[in-house]
Amino acid sequence: MGIHFKPGLRVQRLFAGQSTMRLVAAGMMVLTAGVAHAQEKTVTAVMHSGLRMLDPIVSTAHITRDHGYMVYDTLVAFDGDGVVQPQMASWEKSEDNLTYTFKLRDGLLFHDGAKVTAADAVASLERWGARDGAAKFLMAATDSIKATDETTITWKLKEPFPLLLDVLAKQSSVPAFIMPARVAATPADTAITEYVGSGPFEMVESDFQPGVKIVYKRFEDYKPREEAASGMAGGKVVNVDRVEWVSMPDPQTAINAIMTGEIDLIENAQIDLLPVLEASPDVTVEIRDKLGYQGFARMNFKHPPFDNVEIRRAAMTALGQEQVMATMIGNPDYYWLCGAIFGCDTPLGDETGSETLQAGGDKAKAREMLEAAGYDNTPVVIMQPTDIGAMGTVPVVVASELRDAGFNVDLQPMDWQTLVSRRASMNKPSEGGWNIFTSFASGVEANTPLVHPILPSTGDTGWFGWANDPELEALRADYLKATTPEQQKEIAHKIQARVMDNVIFVPLGNYAFVQVRSNKLTDMLPTPVPVFWNIKLAD
Template sequence: MKKLLKAGLALMMACSLAACGDDSGGTSTEGNKGGTYIVAVSGEPNTLNPDTYSDDYNYDMAQNIFNRIVKLNNNYEVLPDLAETWEVSEDALTYTFHLVDNATWHDGEPVTAADAKYTYDTIVAENYANANVFAYVDEIVAEDDTTLVFKMSQPDASFLSNLAWYGTFVLPQHILEGQDWTTSDFNENPIGSGPFKFSEWNKGTDVRLVRNDDYWGDVAYLDQVIYTIIPDTNTQYQAWLNNEVDEIASTSIPVSEIESLQANGDYTWVTQVWPSPYYITFNLNDGPFADANVRMAVAMGVNREEVSEKAFAGYKPANDYYIPDIYTDALNEDAKQPDYDPDGAMALLEEAGYTKDADGYYFETEVTIFEGFEDAATVVIAELDKIGIKATLSVLDYNIWTEQVWNNQQFEITMVSGFQGPDVLGTGRRWTADGTVNVNFYSDPEIEELYAQALSSSDQDEINDLMKQIQVILARDNPLVTMVNYADVAAYKSYVHGHPMFTDEQGGSRDKAGFSELTYVWLDEIE
């Protein structure tokens, strides 16, 4: 099959796209130039400045518009990006990065170590979303145009991997200096240094990027990438089946359809377990779940196997731990989540002072989620019903959910997922006081002390032992209830090649590209 997407596609609406043409036969030539690649996204970004807020809807775009000092691939490995090489001092208090000498911004100005220093100093000064990446950085020094030095106040075992991850994209000092990042025009018209350049943002419809032909690294194959906004997962799926979009999230493929799709041979399949489990979390200050007994009742009353089978057809297996269970060496077998025990759950509710009403319920609550958690939430609500908690479902737009649930704590129970890596220390973002994705603001002094010790350690065995101690406290407090692992069973059209999710054996770029970096993606050609 050969396919080439015409660069002049007009997307007037998110669901009336023209993408991939017909299925004419032919042979492929590796690295075909050209084409438009259309990625369906579930929501619109708040901003295209990737360093101000944690925004999942701009993250994939940011990886193609901007560069970092180092980047993270889909094997959770730290790779060179703007930095070709780096050294860490023997005492782990000095990190020295040597940057490429030919990188340029999309306006032609050179990228220098001063840009990186400016970016990271501003993130810290303004306390932007991922400022805690630099929590143990005493000073950042741009020794010359291509040498960047971080001087640490104490060792930080998570520093390098965090620097490669979220909210650490290097931004242009010559454009942003003196501006408020939160209100700058840059947010809607970004200038980066990456393999693709920003083209246009059609609000409510799509964000478009074009190839950067002057890129300092490997020049991309694709002419254009379009991120089209389709909030409804069923609509995404139908658009993908109809060849109106080229890529959708794995969560938009109904699990009931996976077996039949695998049988027809028209897709490249990728299965990957991420350190990103789905979990329930609670309002710890107000409402029924401020009581630890009630939270424990939920942990005992929600059958994780039922969530796995009914919501995900078993493709996302149950997780019995308080951290992602791919971190096998750090798991505490004596501090697992409780076994399924609905009778024990109801006993705890009664111990907490609740009695059943005439309809058999102890109390009513609302499960407040954003799009993508509907299937899991439906099963959880049915499980809660069995232990006498009557729950209704509220599904919000992600941005509204962020404001209502996360920022203002106007909720009782919610669901979250997200990357808890790239190593076990990354789990701390969920339950440390300054954790960037600590949705319910949980905090425990003993955990803070143990986690600080783990961060300052250079001994992985010691880190694992400290993490096991932390799990004991999490098991006591139950600030979250892990349900299933995020096992990604994703399908890609057979005309798509070089994707960062594909292994070398699949002709992919997993070993050299960032998570969602599309530099090496190419499409079969139409004859």
């Protein structure tokens, strides 16, 4: 799909008041660009959020992760069966399980034409290891990671770490993307400003409009693996020239656009509008991820009132999953109540401690708990995203439930990317900080303690909200060292109980992301993370 150009209107608006010669020349330039793009195969997608933060190591936002997969590649990756496969590198393991040797495959280039080297990989892994929760456990067990020649990375451990490859291949929050060493030298708490990647697409920086539009073009010198694409592994063959992500905060506008062929994909369609789409012969409505997504509320442990665990417990007691899901999704065919932090109907699923959540909350009990905890009417600042569809209703429900329980609530609306930036602030809520935000985690990143993004509880170095819980961290360390499924399950159930008791976060129910795509778009991989290699676009 190309750019729809209206030369008269566009030129009139952009160049009113200029000379006729300049106006005509400018119009011809824009028209030429429009015709050129019309001759290219361009996939236009409305993602779940606009993109502003471009560093997929600093940010855990899903839209930033999705951007990361467009621009960067990883050493290893999970295939469609959940098995770790070589991606940028193959590996060998020593008999004592203490040394892993990774060998970069031939032909790997960065977008600036430079070869990808082992030194680049080591620098990238070190920066990633300073940010990601699971990677921090891996780094604590690491003796050294060195580039022993231009294509060889030697990873030596102090002690066996059975899940090393699983951590390295994790699909979300935060993937181990490989960047040039000079970019990876950026401090781990500082966003990068250069976006040269190792992946199948190049970012077109001149077209980037933060929160509005981002454009990617096929990286002509990317060398895919020979294997067929499977999951996040295999050959990342790009069959289109360009991919454009455009923002359409109004769901009805996006629906109209895909029905008229102006866009090709809506990553997350609003549920109450699905009947119109399901009746159309030109689009396909589908659920891409059977594990779904888990909504949650996260409280800020650094500032009153939620620095007090008794007040956190009172807040959780006031909340009910049914109210949240019914308001957000509406159609029960697309949501389910679930108090298991690792997901229901999963090997580690356990719902201990979620009884009041699934029963609709208990406002009277919450009020009693709040009074007993000595709540002094401190305002509770709740951030509300206004541009990601039904997700914006969740803070409204949470605010109402907490008010009914006696909390003094200050609901503050903002766009999602502003929220993503603001949640990183440790300031007091009265000085630009916050007390509660709501979000969601995908099943693929929330089904084990290995990758669950919200669990890291190491204070100021942990996830937003900065929980400090040494007992939980010890349990997570035990899980990563467990060698049998039975041991893992036992530890995971202890983690469930600890999370609910200390109110590390509040699970608000599970739901499906429903994708809508034009029938001209085919061969899209069934991955939880939306990817744009392998897909084909019919003329």
